[in-house]
Amino acid sequence: MEQPQAWVPTDPRARPSRDQVVKGLKGVDEGGPELVQLLTPEGERVPDERFDRHVADVTVEELKALYRDLVLVRRADREGNALQRQGELGIWVPLLGQEAAQVGSGRALRPTDMAFPSYREHGVAWCRGIDPTELLGIFRGTDHGGWDFVGRRFHPYTIVIGNQCLNAAGYAMGQRFESRVGDPDTGEATICYFGDGATSQGDVHEGFVWAAAYDAPLVFFCQNNQWAISVPLDRQTRVPLYQRARGYGFPGVRVDGNDVLACLAVTRWALEECRTGNGPVLVEAFTYRMDSHTTSDDATRYRLADEVELWKLKDPIERVRVHLSRRHGVEPDFFEGVDAEADELGERLRAFCRAMPQPDPERMFSEVYAAASPQVDAQRAEYLAYHASFVDEEG
Ligand SMILES: Cc1ncc(C[n+]2csc(CCOP(=O)(O)OP(=O)(O)O)c2C)c(N)n1
Ligand SMILES: [Mg+2]
Numbered sequence: 001m002e003q004p005q006a007w008v009p010t011d012p013r014a015r016p017s018r019d020q021v022v023k024g025l026k027g028v029d030e031g032g033p034e035l036v037q038l039l040t041p042e043g044e045r046v047p048d049e050r051f052d053r054h055v056a057d058v059t060v061e062e063l064k065a066l067y068r069d070l071v072l073v074r075r076a077d078r079e080g081n082a083l084q085r086q087g088e089l090g091i092w093v094p095l096l097g098q099e100a101a102q103v104g105s106g107r108a109l110r111p112t113d114m115a116f117p118s119y120r121e122h123g124v125a126w127c128r129g130i131d132p133t134e135l136l137g138i139f140r141g142t143d144h145g146g147w148d149f150v151g152r153r154f155h156p157y158t159i160v161i162g163n164q165c166l167n168a169a170g171y172a173m174g175q176r177f178e179s180r181v182g183d184p185d186t187g188e189a190t191i192c193y194f195g196d197g198a199t200s201q202g203d204v205h206e207g208f209v210w211a212a213a214y215d216a217p218l219v220f221f222c223q224n225n226q227w228a229i230s231v232p233l234d235r236q237t238r239v240p241l242y243q244r245a246r247g248y249g250f251p252g253v254r255v256d257g258n259d260v261l262a263c264l265a266v267t268r269w270a271l272e273e274c275r276t277g278n279g280p281v282l283v284e285a286f287t288y289r290m291d292s293h294t295t296s297d298d299a300t301r302y303r304l305a306d307e308v309e310l311w312k313l314k315d316p317i318e319r320v321r322v323h324l325s326r327r328h329g330v331e332p333d334f335f336e337g338v339d340a341e342a343d344e345l346g347e348r349l350r351a352f353c354r355a356m357p358q359p360d361p362e363r364m365f366s367e368v369y370a371a372a373s374p375q376v377d378a379q380r381a382e383y384l385a386y387h388a389s390f391v392d393e394e395g
Helices: 018-026 060-085 099-106 122-127 132-140 163-177 202-213 241-248 260-275 305-312 316-328 332-354 374-394
Strands: 114-116 190-195 218-224 252-256 281-286
Touching (some): 060 122, 060 132, 060 260, 060 316, 060 332, 099 260, 099 316, 122 132, 163 202, 190 260, 202 218, 202 241, 218 241, 241 281, 252 260, 260 281, 316 332
Parallel strands (some): 114 190, 218 281, 252 281
């Protein structure tokens, strides 16, 4: 039987045949059993035959920019946590430890790509140009979203575990149907973030199936932070998560999620696969949730301190700092400058949060449906009367 030719996209409106897609898939291996790592925890750059080419153009200035991202994202996260502790936010979802997975993958995206986060992706939001102040409304309970989802190409946070995989699969199928896939320069892709625990949800399975069946340009980006609240990874799977992709017929790669350079390289590769019509792809970023699940959780009740201590040695920021200073002679004043910028960001976030106005009590009802709804109208009237009763008492 004649072998199909691998698909080489020429026309941006072109679509590969099924045979060409299958041929392409077979040309992509599983990523191997090993973790893809380019920067060791000690800050040494290690070669990687397969992925080096995806970061060959990264200059020292760009590495410094990634370092700055990591530090500022961590500071914004720590401020969010502190603001909750001071009663300024109802809840905060910390990303501590996952900065590299989020910044590496977030910086691999192009402006035209679409991202679907879960609820912990403050670092990806940062890379999409969303100011950390824009995240505060959801956690203070004054807003349902907070940013321009379409303009920033960053979907609202999704609390229902795994649900965004269906939204993302549908969106990526649309990119495929509208022939916005195929050209490596102009092709679009979608990335979907979810956790290790989410992989046990039906929605994620269904998202995998739909994306595979329609060759959707979708990077499933699983941040395996080893815990789903108090449930450890071994309650979710018998096999490494990246290997699950094989069962759906697309490639899976496990990357060191604490290595920003490796996350950038692997995500660039995965997005390129998708852009050129060879999606979907699963990336498992192997990382660790250094803090509790949320500020409502106490991780010391179910995990041992030495596990956390071990992961501290793999810190995502420290390895970049060591690499920059030892290998590239970056001077201390650069690091001090970034710290000063982080202090300013912290101050700005605190001041913004304390000054946030109370939303109009009517607002939570005004954008539920496009057309009037008698049920919502009744709820609005009841709530406004309840609200007014407090004003009367005070007055
Ligand atoms: C459908 C659904 N079930 C249960 C929950 C409660 N819940 C919130 S977070 C969470 C754990 C998710 O763990 P994981 O997918 O690993 O993501 P992580 O929080 O570690 O980033 C659960 C069970 C929920 N929000 N939605
Ligand atoms: Mg998890």
